[in-house]
Amino acid sequence: MASTQERPGSARERLLDAAARLFYAHGMVGTGIDSITAEAGVAKKSLYNNFSSKEELMLAYLEARHAEWLDLYRARAGAAATPREGVLAVFDAYIDHAEAGYVHGFRGCGLLNAAAELPAGSAGREAVRRHKEQVESILADHLSGITSSGPAASAAEHCAFLLEGAMARAGLEGGPERLTHARRLASALMDAL
Numbered sequence: 001m002a003s004t005q006e007r008p009g010s011a012r013e014r015l016l017d018a019a020a021r022l023f024y025a026h027g028m029v030g031t032g033i034d035s036i037t038a039e040a041g042v043a044k045k046s047l048y049n050n051f052s053s054k055e056e057l058m059l060a061y062l063e064a065r066h067a068e069w070l071d072l073y074r075a076r077a078g079a080a081a082t083p084r085e086g087v088l089a090v091f092d093a094y095i096d097h098a099e100a101g102y103v104h105g106f107r108g109c110g111l112l113n114a115a116a117e118l119p120a121g122s123a124g125r126e127a128v129r130r131h132k133e134q135v136e137s138i139l140a141d142h143l144s145g146i147t148s149s150g151p152a153a154s155a156a157e158h159c160a161f162l163l164e165g166a167m168a169r170a171g172l173e174g175g176p177e178r179l180t181h182a183r184r185l186a187s188a189l190m191d192a193l
Contacts (some may be wrong), residue, residue, distance in 0.1 A: 012050040014040040021063050025104035028058050029117050034085035055124075058114070062127045065110045069131070072096045073138070083145030084190050087159065090139055094163055098176035108171015110166070136160040147193045155193060159186050 011015070018039035022031040033054060037044050051057040076089035077095070098106050107113060115128040140156035147155065164183035 005164060007174060010047040011040070011042045012019070015047055015050055015057065016060055016064055018109075019057055021103065023058070023061055023114065024102065024110045025115055026045060028061075028114055055193055058118075058124055059127060061103060062114060062124055062131075065114075066127070066131045066134075069093060069097065069111075069135075082143075084187075086142035086145070087139055087186060087190060088183060090135065090159070091163065091179065094167060095176045095179045095183065098167075098170050098179055106171065106174050108174075109164075110165045112167070113171075125171055132160070132164070135163070141192075143190075145191060151193060155189060158189060162189075180185045 010012040019031070022035055022039055024165060026035075031046060036057070037047050047057070047160050051060065070151050072093040072155060073090060076092045077086055080089045082087040097109075100106075111128045111131055115125050118124040136156050136159075139159045143152035143155045143159075146152065149159075160183040162185055163179075169178040170176055
């Protein structure tokens with residue numbers, strides 16, 4: 001086994017990677033600093049040299065999850081030639097997330113899981129809200145290429161609800177099947193526009 005000095009990546013990167021794995025698997029409240037530093041292979045002092053508090057680490061985790069989803073979406077959207085394919089790229093990014101290999105299994109949306117643990121009005125919940133609003137905005141942008149702005153905004157909200165409900169069920173069931181079904185429903189919704 002490699003010593004701490006031999007591990008690749010900066011202490012900050014290793015701490016974020018460890019926190020991401022542990023927060024997703026066990027929750028943010030249920031994961032202690034000692035577990036994170038042990039998983040990262042760094043001293044506790046390294047954590048506080050990189051993050052002023054566990055709350056700051058949690059916020060960095062939420063920002064990283066948001067960026068991770070955007071990367072999944074951009075990879076899918078890059079191949080989208082039509083607005084319809086752009087909408088389906090959003091669904092495909094969620095499916096890709098569900099199909100990623102998680103050590104302790106797929107548990108649904110890591111951002112919503114985290115928000116459920118945080119108090120109302122917290123910076124973390126606000127970060128999750130902004131992410132969900134951005135996803136709906138992306139959907140509305142694509143849908144505006146299919147129909148006028150009023151129906152596009154309504155359809156985007158509908159698709160966002162489909163995504164969130166499907167993601168919740170997919171997390172409970174541990175697989176992407178509900179998301180695949182939601183994608184088909186979104187396709188039918190676009191056919192009706």
